[in-house]
Amino acid sequence: MKNYPLHSSEKERDRLKMQALAILPLTESLLTGAGVQPESQVLELGCGSGDVTLLLASRVGSGGEVVAMDRDPAQLDAAAKRVAEAGFRNVKFVLADLDDFEPARTFDAIVGRYFLLYVASPEAAVARVAKWVRPGGTMAFLEMDFFRGVHSSIWPPASPETHQAIVFIGDVMLDAGINPYMAARLPSILMRYGSVQVQTSAPPQYGARSVELPLEAVRSVTPMARKLGRADADHHDVDALLARELAGRDEHTVTVPPMSVAAWVQLA
Ligand SMILES: C[S@@+](CC[C@H](N)C(=O)[O-])C[C@H]1O[C@@H](n2cnc3c(N)ncnc32)[C@H](O)[C@@H]1O
Numbered sequence: 001m002k003n004y005p006l007h008s009s010e011k012e013r014d015r016l017k018m019q020a021l022a023i024l025p026l027t028e029s030l031l032t033g034a035g036v037q038p039e040s041q042v043l044e045l046g047c048g049s050g051d052v053t054l055l056l057a058s059r060v061g062s063g064g065e066v067v068a069m070d071r072d073p074a075q076l077d078a079a080a081k082r083v084a085e086a087g088f089r090n091v092k093f094v095l096a097d098l099d100d101f102e103p104a105r106t107f108d109a110i111v112g113r114y115f116l117l118y119v120a121s122p123e124a125a126v127a128r129v130a131k132w133v134r135p136g137g138t139m140a141f142l143e144m145d146f147f148r149g150v151h152s153s154i155w156p157p158a159s160p161e162t163h164q165a166i167v168f169i170g171d172v173m174l175d176a177g178i179n180p181y182m183a184a185r186l187p188s189i190l191m192r193y194g195s196v197q198v199q200t201s202a203p204p205q206y207g208a209r210s211v212e213l214p215l216e217a218v219r220s221v222t223p224m225a226r227k228l229g230r231a232d233a234d235h236h237d238v239d240a241l242l243a244r245e246l247a248g249r250d251e252h253t254v255t256v257p258p259m260s261v262a263a264w265v266q267l268a
Contacts (some may be wrong), residue, residue, distance in 0.1 A: 003130065004072075005176035005223075006221065017049070030141075031052075031059060031140070032057060034140035036111070038060060038061040039060065040060045040064040040107075041065050041070070041108045042066045042111060043066075043103065043132060044068040044113070045069060045074070046069070047093070048079065054086055056111065057090055058088070063208060066141060069101055070096075071096060076093055079225070107267065108134060108139070109140060113142040116143050116179065117143050119176065122179055122182075122185065122186070123243055128187050136266065137267055141186055141263060144182065146174065146178055146182065151167060151214075151258070154254070157237060158211065159241070159244065168218045175225075175228055176224050186263045191265070195265065198262070202260065205256075205257070206250070208246050208252075208253050209250050210255035213243065218238050222236070
C-alpha cells in the first residue's frame with residue numbers, strides 16, 4: 001500500500017507507544033505462540049518505532065538475532081535509538097519496502113504487528129515471506145479488525161463532535177486502502193500453511209486520558225485525508241476536542257479500542 005495512512009511524527013510515535021502498552025499482553029501471547037525464545041533467529045516486518053523489536057530482542061537474548069525491517073527511515077531511526085538505549089546488540093535494522101526485500105537466509109519465526117493491514121495483498125505478502133521460514137518455523141501476525149470495531153467505544157459517551165472525529169479515522173483508513181476484515185481474514189490466510197492458533201483482544205483503557213488514544217489517531221490520519229482530497233480533512237480540531245473531553249471526565253472513563261487479532265502458525 002503506497003498510501004500509508006498514518007503520519008510519521010513524534011506524536012504518532014507517542015500514540016503507537018500508548019497503543020503498544022494496551023496491546024502488550026496479546027503481543028506477548030503472539031511471541032510465545034510463535035516460539036520466540038533464547039537463540040531464536042527472527043525477522044520482524046514493519047518494526048515501526050520498535051515496540052515489538054524490544055520485546056523480541058529481550059526474548060532471543062545475546063545468542064539470537066532479530067532482523068527488523070521497515071520502509072520508513074524516521075521510524076527505523078527511532079527504533080534503532082530505543083534498541084541501542086536499552087543496550088541490545090542483537091538487532092539488525094534494514095530500511096526496505098517488503099516488495100524489494102529479499103533476505104539471503106531463513107528464520108525461526110517471522111513476526112509482524114499492524115503490518116499486513118497496510119500491504120496491497122496480505123495473501124501475497126504472507127506467501128512471499130513463508131519462503132523465508134525454516135522447516136518447523138513459525139509465522140505470527142497481530143492486526144486490527146476494521147470491520148466491527150473501526151470505532152472506539154467510550155463511556156461516558158463522547159461528544160457528537162468527538163464521535164464524528166473517531167468515525168473519520170476509520171473512513172480515512174479504509175479510503176487509503178487499509179485491509180478490512182483482518183480478524184477473519186488473517187486466520188483464513190494462515191490456515192493455508194498449517195494449524196492456526198488465534199487470540200483476539202480489545203483491552204479497555206481507563207481514566208480521562210484514555211480518550212487520547214482515538215483522538216490522537218485523528219491527528220495521525222489528517223495528512224492522509226488531505227492527500228486523498230477529502231472535504232472533511234481539516235474538519236476536526238483535535239486539540240479543542242481533547243481539551244473539551246478531558247475537562248468533563250474523571251477516572252471512571254473507559255475507552256475500548258477496536259479489536260485486535262493475533263494469529264500464528266507453525267510450518268511443516
Ligand atoms: C502501524 S505501524 C506498526 C509498527 C510496529 N509493528 C508496532 O506494532 O508498533 C506499521 C509499520 O509498517 C511499515 N510498513 C507498512 N508497509 C510496509 C512495507 N510494504 N514495507 C515495509 N514497511 C512497511 C510502516 O512504515 C510502519 O512503520
